[in-house]
Amino acid sequence: MRKKIFSKDVMEVYRRLFERFGPQGWWPCERAGARGGGRLEIIIGAILTQNTAWNNVEKAIANLRGSGVVSSVRALGAIGSKELSRLIRPSGYYNVKAGRLKNFICFLKRKYGSSLDRLSRLKTDMLRDELLSINGIGPETCDSILLYAFKRPVFVVDAYTRRIFSRHGSFSKDASYDDMQRFFMRAIPASSKLYNEYHALIVRLGKEFCRTNPDCDGCPLWR
């Protein structure tokens, strides 16, 4: 039988995952910062990675870097939609995602004078509502932006989180996003660093075991 994971076990699960896999080095990473892309690049990555392997997103981001549009909101706003689609082609859904990137840039221009600094002054709840109002930014993308780009202590729930923790009985497999998020945020101290690493470790676990080991052989959560 799989071990049931209650709220009280969530930190122990984190410790086991960290012990097993170590730090995952997700955003913000030195590489993004050094190239000056930083926060904007993280936001772009969060949108491009929707239902897409990160490997493919990296190719798209490399193209965008080559065109110099990850380093400034103005540059990203100035590029044509067709050209943007072409650059992000490797990340899949390129027409949809080009529209979503443009939606974000239009929102930022209209309401915050194209300034990420101005946007970042909002309190977390308000910032979350603002991001969710943008067409193309749903709960996971929104929370990824809050956590990884703005360093807010918001737990990101994704498909792996649902799959793994519903299998371990923490919540039902059709629990709402908000219910799953509450489960973690009640169990873990509010720390963006902790949430950052935990989400990345869940993704690592999902990739490592859920796909390749349907019987959960060697799963660190197994009892």
Place this chain on the structure above:
DNA sequence: GACCAGGCACATC
């Protein structure tokens, strides 16, 4: 060639 990946919006019932 099938299946999957760090989702989301929209139509329909």
Place this chain on the structure above:
DNA sequence: GATGTGCATGGT
């Protein structure tokens, strides 16, 4: 509110 569908590339 639940369910189904379109969007698309690249790796296994």
